[in-house]
Amino acid sequence: MSKTAKVAQLRLDRLLANMGYGSRREIGLLTGAGLVVLDGVPLHDAGQRIPVTPDLATRMTVDGAPLDPPPGLTLLLHKPLGVTCSHKEAGALVYALLPERWRRRDPALSTVGRLDKETSGLLLLTDDGALLHRIISPKANVAKRYQVSLDRPLRGDESAILASGTLMLEGEEKPLLPVEMEIQAATRVAVTLHEGRYHQVRRMFAAMGNHVLSLHRDRVGGLALPVDLAAGDFRVMTDSDIGAVFASGAAA
Ligand code: URA
Numbered sequence: 001m002s003k004t005a006k007v008a009q010l011r012l013d014r015l016l017a018n019m020g021y022g023s024r025r026e027i028g029l030l031t032g033a034g035l036v037v038l039d040g041v042p043l044h045d046a047g048q049r050i051p052v053t054p055d056l057a058t059r060m061t062v063d064g065a066p067l068d069p070p071p072g073l074t075l076l077l078h079k080p081l082g083v084t085c086s087h088k089e090a091g092a093l094v095y096a097l098l099p100e101r102w103r104r105r106d107p108a109l110s111t112v113g114r115l116d117k118e119t120s121g122l123l124l125l126t127d128d129g130a131l132l133h134r135i136i137s138p139k140a141n142v143a144k145r146y147q148v149s150l151d152r153p154l155r156g157d158e159s160a161i162l163a164s165g166t167l168m169l170e171g172e173e174k175p176l177l178p179v180e181m182e183i184q185a186a187t188r189v190a191v192t193l194h195e196g197r198y199h200q201v202r203r204m205f206a207a208m209g210n211h212v213l214s215l216h217r218d219r220v221g222g223l224a225l226p227v228d229l230a231a232g233d234f235r236v237m238t239d240s241d242i243g244a245v246f247a248s249g250a251a252a
Pocket of ligand 1: 114115116117119198199200201202203215
């Protein structure tokens with residue numbers, strides 16, 4: 001749960017229905033059968049109010065299984081190539097990588113910004129609208145780092161152009177904010193962005209006469225994509241992970 005979220009109290013049937021466990025009538029059937037248990041005690045009154053604390057998942061079971069993480073859920077996901085950050089476009093969607101029930105949650109999980117279909121790497125998702133806006137707000141200056149492989153060897157002037165804060169993207173009226181570039185090989189670089197324009201990395205290399213072959217985001221703010229998290233897998237973020245997103249030293 002983010003630090004900004006307050007502990008809400010919700011009717012048990014509303015809470016579970018909002019978490020995708022069924023209609024309020026179906027939740028009534030579950031509680032009637034003694035299948036919703038809190039701290040070892042079956043809850044028979046679906047109308048009783050429950051404080052929605054982050055530890056609820058460790059204290060409540062539904063039909064014998066631990067409760068899903070309650071609202072205030074933030075995830076880090078290793079986005080694979082070929083999936084789209086959208087709730088409704090055709091084709092493979094990033095939300096299909098989550099448990100089926102989670103797709104019925106209200107508030108819904110949304111991606112924090114987007115990665116292109118053909119970009120892999122660290123993607124955050126949250127159902128906490130205030131947190132989402134805090135992360136994407138220019139005031140927070142959450143830097144994002146991308147590992148880039150290029151079609152052609154670097155010319156030599158790219159770092160200076162990107163650092164200058166003068167590069168214009170086609171069709172835009174404001175130059176890009178300065179971008180840091182670290183050279184790893186003639187056709188491999190890491191870039192750290194302080195804003196997020198549409199297809200920014202691909203377009204900025206196109207503006208310098210090159211072409212991006214592959215793009216992978218490995219860091220958002222001070223939070224790195226865990227090396228042991230396979231493509232397609234996700235983790236629930238802790239408060240300390242969320243703090244790391246806002247920590248400075250993002251380009252480290
Ligand atoms: N820049 C891009 O071009 N694509 C992304 O997915 C992210 C940044």
